[in-house]
Amino acid sequence: MFGMGLLKHGKVLLVSAAIALSAGSAMAEQGATLKTVKERGMLLCGAHPGRYGFAAPDAKGRWVGFEVDLCRAIAAAIFGDGEKVKFVALSSQQRFPAIQSGEVDVLPRNTTATLTRDTALGLNFSPPVFYTGLGFLVRKDAGVKSIEELNGAVICMAPGSTTEQSVARIFAQRNLKYTPIVIENNKELASAYVAGRCDALAKDRDALPGVRVYDAPNPDDHVILDGTYSKEPLALAVRHGDDQWYDIVKWVMYGLMEAEENGISQANADAMLKSGDPYVRDMLGVTGDFGAKLGLDNKWLYSAVKSVGSYKDIYERHFGAGTALPLPRGVNKPWTDGGLLYGLPIK
Template sequence: MKRFLLAAAGALFMTGAVHAGTLDDVKARGTLNCGVTQGLPGFSYTDDKGEWAGMDVDFCRAIAAAIFDDPTKVKFSPLSAKDRFTALSSGAVDVLSRNTTWTMSRDTTLGFNFAGVTYYDGQGFLVREALGLKSVRELEGASICVQTGTSNEVNVADYFRGQGMKYREIVAFGTFDEAIKAYQSGRCDVFSADRSQLAAMRLKLTNPSSHVLLPETISKEPLGPLVRHGDDQWFDLVRWTYFALVNAEELGVTRQNVEEMLKSTDPRLKRLLGTEGNYGEDVGVTADWVVRIVRAVGNYGEIYDRNVGPGTPLDIERGINNVWRKGGLHYGMPVR
C-alpha cells in the first residue's frame, strides 16, 4: 500500500511537471494564442493593411505586452460563434477575446471563467429605413435573421413571448457574413444581434444609411474575455489586465504621459506603475507590467475611442461603457 501511494505521488509530481500553467506555456512558446471573431469592425477584424485591429484585439495585445513587453507577440485565430468554445476548451487558444456574453451557464457549466466585462452591450434590431418602423413593437409577423451559436435566438423568442407578440420565423446562419448577406438579399425583414454588432454590420451593407437601429434594447449582453477553469494564475493575469486598463484611465495615465507619470509620488500611481510594491510579480510578470500595457495600447478609454468611439465609423458614444466616475459601469479594482 505504501509503495502504491509513493508511486501515485510520483506520478502526480511528474504530471504536474509536464503540464505547466498557461502563463508558462505562453512564455515558452513566445506567443499568445488569442481567439477572435471572423471579422467584426471595431472589435476584431483585419484592416486595409491586413493587420488585426479592434477592441478585442487590443485586449490580447495588452496581455502580450504585459508578458513580453511586445504587443505583436500574438497569434490571432478567427473563430465562429459555434466553434469558439471548443477552441478554448481544447487549448487551441489561451484566451477567447471575442464579443462573448457572460452568462451563468457559460460561466458554470462549460469549464470557463470570464475575466471581466470589456464592453457592456444589449441586443437590438436592424431594419430597412424604407419600412418606416419606429419600434420593436411593430415587428409582429416579421422574419428575423440571427447567427447560430449565440443567445440571440433565445433572446428574441423570450422578448416576443413576453410582449405577447409573434414573429413569422427566426432564420439562423452559421456565420456573421452569411447572416448579413441573407438580410441584405431580403431573406428576412430584420436582423437581430448585439447593438455593437449591428453598428458594425451596417458598415458592411451596400448602402449603410438606408438601415436603422430600432431604439429598444431587449437584453443585457456583458461582453468579455474567457479563460479555462483551473489555472488561477492565468485567470488573475487576464482579469487584472482589464483592471489595469481601467485604472490607468481613472488615474489619467495615457500612452503620451506614461513615462512622466512614473515620476509621480501619488501612492496609487506608484503601485499601478510598479515603482512601489511587487504587484506585477504576484501575477507572474514584471513590476512595470502596466507601463508595458499602456505604452503598447493605451488605457481603456484610448482603446475605446480608437476603435468604436465618436470619430470612428461605428461612432458609439461611451454611455455605460464609461468609467464609473463619469457615470459608466467600468470600475477598476484597487491595486493595493
C-alpha cells in the same frame, strides 16, 4: 499576570506582522498556461472573424479592433511586447470548443458572461469590458418603429449565441411571432439581411452600426430600432483550473480601467513613471511588487498601457467621434463618470 497578557499580545502582533510580511513579498508560482505561453513565445487569442470596431483583419491583414487591443494588452503584460500574439478567427460555434481544448489561451470574442457558460462550459470570465444588449436593424422603408411591429417578421441571427435566446424570450414575453433564419458565417448573415431574406437583423446593438456602414450599399436605407432588449456584458473567457492565468487576464482588464481613472494614457505613460502619486507609482511598477504577485514583471501594467493605452485610449481609437463607427460611451464609462466600469484597486 498583567505582564504575561502583554507578552502574549506581543506574540500575536509578531505573528501577524510576519504573516503580513510574507503576504507582501509573495510571488505567484508559474501556472501551466503562463508557462505554455512563455515557452511558445506568443499568446493565442480567439477572435471574431469580422466584427467591425471589435475585431477584423485590415486591408494589410493586420488584426485591429477593441477586443484585439485587449489581447495585445495581455501580451504586453507578459512579454513587454504587444505584438507577441496570434489571432485565431473563430465562429460563434467554434469559440467555446477552442478555449476548452486549449486551441486558444484567452477568448475575448464578443462573449457574453452567463451562469451556464461559467459553470457548464467550464469557463472563468474577466470583469465585463463592454456593456451592450440586443438590438434590431431594419429597412427604413418598412416603417417599423418598435419591436411590436416585428410581429410575424423573418429575423436573421447567428446560431449558438445569446442573441437566439434573447430574441426567443423577448418575442414570447410580448406574445409575438417570428421566423428565424440562422446563419453561422458573419458576412453571409449580413448579406442575407441586405439581400432581403429577412425583415430584421438581430445582433448586439453596438455591432449593428458596422453592418449598416460596411455591409449595406446605402447605409441611410437602414435604421437601428430604439431600445436595448437584453443585458450582454461582454467579457474575456479563460478555462477553469488555472487561477494564476485567470488572475493575469482579470487584472490586466482592471488595470486598463484603473489607468483611465488615474489619468494614465499611452501618450503619458513614460511621464507618469515620475508621478508623485504613490498609487500610480505602484501601478506602473516603479515601486511595489504587484507584478510579482501575478508572476509577471512589476512593470506589467506600464507595458500594457504603453502598448495599447488605457481603456479610454482603446475605446476612442475604435469608437471615438473621429472614427467610422462613433459610439457614445454610455454605460461604458468609469463609475466616476456615471458608467459601470469599476476597476478594482491595485494594492
